[in-house]
Every structure is written in C-alpha cells, then in structure tokens.
Amino acid sequence: MKVLVISNMYPGKSSYLGIFIKQQVEDMENEGLSTIKVVKNRKGSIAYVPFILKNIFYLLLGSYDIVHAYYGFHSALFAAIVKRRPLIITFVGSDAVKEPSRNKVYRILQRFVVSRANHIIAVSSKIRDILISDLGADSDRISVITFGIDFDLFKPIPQARAREKLGFPSDKKLVLFPSxxxxxxxxxxxxxxxxxxxxxxxxxIMPVILSNNRRPYSEVPLVMNACDVLVLTSDSEGSPTVIKEALACNLPIVSVDVGDAREVIKDATNCYICQQEPVNIAERIKLVLNNGIRTAGRNNIKYLSSKKITSEIMEVYREII
Incomplete structure (x- = not known):
C-alpha cells in the first residue's frame, strides 16, 4: 500500500509546528507503509507555490493507493478536485474550528472537501461534532483518532538530573509555557x-518558554521533567499533544478547557482545568506548586501510545481500499 501524504503543516529543521503529523507519518512508515510526501515546511505564503505545484503533479501523475491530507482544505483541496484515489482528511483543530468562520469562501471550501472525502479523521470528539453539525460531515464516515505519544521518548526522569543537563536553576519553581x-x-x-x-x-517562580528555534525537539522531554507545572492558555486547540507529552512525563498541568484537554487530564493527580483568566490561572498554578508533587498521569494515557494510534489509522486505510 502506498499513501500520498499531503500537509501544509509540516515541521522544518527548526520548528515544532506540525511535529505530531511528521511523527505519525514516520510511525506508519516504521510499520511498513510506503509514502509519498508533499508538504509545506517553510513559513510564508510564497511557500505555497511549490507546494501547490507538487500537489498537482503527484495527484495527476503519481502512483499511489490513498491520499491522506492533514489540515482541511489547505491540504485537501486539489485532492478533492482530482479524486483519482480514495481521500482521507485529518482535521487537527483550527481547520475545523477557526478557518470556516473566517469568511464564506473558506467555509464553502471546507464543506466541499468534507463532502469529497471517503473518510474523515477528527482528533477529538469536539472536532468530530463540529465537522458533523457545521460542515456537513457524514457521521458514518468519520473516526476520532488523535495523535499518539512516544512513551520511550517522553518518560519521567529525576527533576534534578534534567535541570542539571539543561543548566536550569535548582532553587526555582519553573512554570512552563509550551508554545x-x-x-x-x-x-x-x-x-x-x-x-x-x-x-x-x-x-x-520563573517562567520557561518552550518555543520554536530555542531547543531541538529531542530536548522537550528534558524541559518537561525539569519544570514544576505546564500551563496551557490557548484560545482553541484540537487535541493538544503537549498535554499528553506532559502527562507521559508526569508533569502537572494547568489548562484552559480547550480541545480534549479535560478528557485527557481526567482524574490525573495535581492537574487542573482553569478559566482563561490570569487570576484563576495563577490560583491553580499556586495550588499545584503548594501540593509539591508530580502527577501520575502517565498511567492514565497508555491508550495513546503511538503504536496503538498507528494501528487504528492503518485499519482505516484497509477499510477504504
């Protein structure tokens, strides 16, 4: 089986943006899947020119069995028009929540690609419900499959060791902003x-910023183990991978109620859902720090292993061929 993977949200050499898509594709390749990748991994509108040209070339002339487009119409539009082979679209969050509300054209394009898809993957139940109610997705042709976690990479290590390796101070309470x-x-x-x-x-109390161009992705688990709490304050998310990565490292979390954050955190010790308001967030952070314990959330998310998620996607491929 050969899959044409199309995504406008793919990480470059110094970016985390879309890293979860890259990891999912690599996980499937490790299971023996053959892929052709047409991706946009540079910033700026001009980067869409080669991306679109490659899209058209491979869609018309490439040899493949399935098209899997990540991120709504930005990636799926030409595949939906050409439609030589079955089309799967993964909606990751803002492509379902924010993009259709920008203007009528965006909404029309999103509804068009949804109507042309043989199957849709939503990364959370909230995204699935939006796709069905707002964009006309067929409930019989949609699955909820999130992005998996590499539990060998994201795992607990002693905080003192992590701080020593990173050169972080040992006497501070470190509060992590994960974007x-x-x-x-x-x-x-x-x-x-x-x-x-x-x-x-x-x-x-000292803030730590986990942003692009500061550290290689391989050091993210070290940063999470070095910190005392991760704080997510986003306006919207689909299925925030960083929440799962933090839980895999047993890092306590304070998060606004976005995407599937509440569902993933569940009953994890010393983790809290908060309002998107500074005073309430500060109160929850203070509670975490005063408790002074790590969470045991890793045990709650074993169902999110990358191997299990890969198996679920491969099953979708087999069903639509």
Whole structure:
C-alpha cells in the first residue's frame, strides 16, 4: 500500500509546528507503509507555490493507493478536485474550528472537501461534532483518532538530573509555557500576566518558554521533567499533544478547557482545568506548586501510545481500499 501524504503543516529543521503529523507519518512508515510526501515546511505564503505545484503533479501523475491530507482544505483541496484515489482528511483543530468562520469562501471550501472525502479523521470528539453539525460531515464516515505519544521518548526522569543537563536553576519553581509566544492564539499574554501575579508573592517562580528555534525537539522531554507545572492558555486547540507529552512525563498541568484537554487530564493527580483568566490561572498554578508533587498521569494515557494510534489509522486505510 502506498499513501500520498499531503500537509501544509509540516515541521522544518527548526520548528515544532506540525511535529505530531511528521511523527505519525514516520510511525506508519516504521510499520511498513510506503509514502509519498508533499508538504509545506517553510513559513510564508510564497511557500505555497511549490507546494501547490507538487500537489498537482503527484495527484495527476503519481502512483499511489490513498491520499491522506492533514489540515482541511489547505491540504485537501486539489485532492478533492482530482479524486483519482480514495481521500482521507485529518482535521487537527483550527481547520475545523477557526478557518470556516473566517469568511464564506473558506467555509464553502471546507464543506466541499468534507463532502469529497471517503473518510474523515477528527482528533477529538469536539472536532468530530463540529465537522458533523457545521460542515456537513457524514457521521458514518468519520473516526476520532488523535495523535499518539512516544512513551520511550517522553518518560519521567529525576527533576534534578534534567535541570542539571539543561543548566536550569535548582532553587526555582519553573512554570512552563509550551508554545511560541509569537503565536497570538496561544495567549502568552494571559500566561505572562498569571506568572507576574505569582511573582509578586513568590520571587522563586520563573517562567520557561518552550518555543520554536530555542531547543531541538529531542530536548522537550528534558524541559518537561525539569519544570514544576505546564500551563496551557490557548484560545482553541484540537487535541493538544503537549498535554499528553506532559502527562507521559508526569508533569502537572494547568489548562484552559480547550480541545480534549479535560478528557485527557481526567482524574490525573495535581492537574487542573482553569478559566482563561490570569487570576484563576495563577490560583491553580499556586495550588499545584503548594501540593509539591508530580502527577501520575502517565498511567492514565497508555491508550495513546503511538503504536496503538498507528494501528487504528492503518485499519482505516484497509477499510477504504
């Protein structure tokens, strides 16, 4: 079986953006799947030119059995028009939640690609419900399959060892912001205000920013093990992978109620859902720090192993051929 993978959301050499898509594709390749990858991994609108040209070339002339497009009409439009082979579309979050509301054209294009898909994968039940109610997806042709976690990479290690390797101070309470502050939708402004409120009471609190171009992805587990709490303040998410990675490292979490964060966190010890408001977030962070314990969330998310998720996607492929 050969799959033509199309995505406008693929990481470059110094970016985490779309890393979960790259990992999922590589996991399937490790299971023996043959792929052709047509991806946009550079910033800027001009990068769409070679991306579109490659799309057209491989869709018309390539040899493949299935097209799997990641991220709505931006990746699936030409595949939906040409439609030489079965089409699967994975919606990751904003492509279902934010993009259709931008303007009528975006909404029409999203509804078009949804109507042309043989099967749709939604990364959370919330995204599935939006696709059905707002974009006309057929409930019989949609599955909820999120992105898996590499439990060999993301695992607990002693905090002191992680801090020593990274050169982090041993006497500070480290509060992790897990994204690029320049991405407005991640709401670094809210995170920063919450930390400022805490620092008025406790000068030992120090923010840590996990953003593009600062550290290689292989060091992300070290950062998570070095920190005391991860704080997610985004306006919207589909199925935030960073929440699962943190739980795999037993890092406590304070998160706004976005995507499937509430569902994934569930009853994990010392993890809290909060309002998207600095005072409430600061209160939850303070509660985590005062508790002074790691979570045991790793045991709650074994069902999210990358091997299991890969198996579920491969089964979808087999069903539609």
């Amino acid at each position: 690029n502050p320049q991405r407005i939708e991640k709401r670094f402004d809210i995170f920063n205000r919450a930390v400022e409120l805490l620092q008025k009471e406790n000068h030992n």
